[in-house]
Amino acid sequence: MKNFIMLITLYSSISCPVxxxxxxxxxxxxxxxxxxxxxxxxxxxxxxxxxKFQGDEKNVKASSYNVLTDEKLGKIWMINKPKNRKRAELARTEGKLNSFSPNEGDDLYIAWQWKIDTADNLPIDKEVTVFQWKSASPHFQNYPLNFEYDGDLTLNAWGANYDENKNYKSRRTVLWRKPVAQNEWISIILRIKVDKGNHGGFVQFWFNGEQQELTNLESKLYQVKVSDDKKTIFHRTNDGRFVYPKWGAYNKKSCKYDINAYFHDIKIGTSLSSVIPDNFR
Structure with a gap:
């Protein structure tokens, strides 16, 4: 595995944090x-x-969280989203002890270690949203970026639709796709330059310590702009009143699963070196 701390050559238009x-x-x-x-x-x-229908949550087990001890990683967060419940997410980095809100112009490195499984060992074969870079309504992009999982993990960009947010599903482009087994720990780092301009922001991605190539793998009505070396995509990464991260399990396709999602070493920094997981140094 290549060292996380390798120097990364970027286009001169992308500034490094001070x-x-x-x-x-x-x-x-x-x-x-x-x-x-x-x-x-x-x-x-x-x-x-x-x-299924309005009010069905009244007879469904509530989503929950817990802190467990992993034999290798130590304390980890776990969320559970039961069957017939649509959502369980750790939402917004605004806590009582530690709080941060992204702003226009921020250049952020967002890192976490993650795995997913089901309480009944059912394979997840429908695309479940497991991370959202979410915009607060009113918005033109419900989420400018997200990760979805169906046995493959995909990183997706969603183009702005200025016509009353219609045809939103057709404005998805898949930036990256890779098979990931259930109950397998992986490391994710996203670099996001927060910008409301069309293709004004940019995104880079590291999977298990390796910077990944990104491109428009699947697209209909929208495509990102891709750097020549395919390490950077240019995209509108800020929308609505503000943007914020959410980690967990979500969407209608998730309703059929009793999902557990596990998280370790979740953090946001101003450089790649500041967010490298300790077990990858």
């Missing part, structure tokens, strides 16, 4: 309360957030 520091983290060794680091555990926005 300082290199962690500006937000969710460390279960410091607190096991979700609201210490996140705004909330988002278990649904009812009555809109239902699986």
């Amino acid at each position: 300082s290199a520091e962690v500006i937000w983290f969710a460390d279960a060794d410091k607190s096991t309360q979700v609201d210490s680091f996140f705004k909330r555990l988002d278990d649904g926005n009812y009555p809109q957030d239902y699986c």
Whole structure:
């Protein structure tokens, strides 16, 4: 595996951060309360957030979180999204002990270690959203970026639609796809330059320590712009009143699964070196 700390050649138009520091983290060794680091555990926005019909959440087990001890990683976060519930997400990096809100112009490195499985060992074969770079309504992009999982993990960009947000699903382009087994720990780092201009922001991605090539693998009504070396895509990464991250399991396709998602070493920094997981150094 290549060293995370290798020098990365970027286009001259992409500036490097002046300082290199962690500006937000969710460390279960410091607190096991979700609201210490996140705004909330988002278990649904009812009555809109239902699986089959309005009100069905009343007879469904609630989404929940816990802190477990992994034999190699130590304390980890776990969320559970039961069957017939649409959502369980660690939402917004605005906690009581540690708080950060992304702003226009920010150049952020967002890192976490992650795995997913089901309580009944059912294979996940429908695309479940497992991360959202979410915009607060009113918006033209419900989420400018997300990860989805169906046995493959995909990183997706979603183009802005200025016509009342119609045909939104057709404005998805898949930037990257890779098979990932259930119950397998992986490391993710996203670099996001936050910008509301069309193709004004940019995104880079590291998977298990390797910077990945990105491109328009699947697209209909929208495509990102791709650098010559395919290491950077240019995209509108800010939308609505503000943007924020959400980690977990979400969408109508998730309703059929009893999902567990696990997270370790979640943090945001101003440089690649500041967010490298300790077990990859």
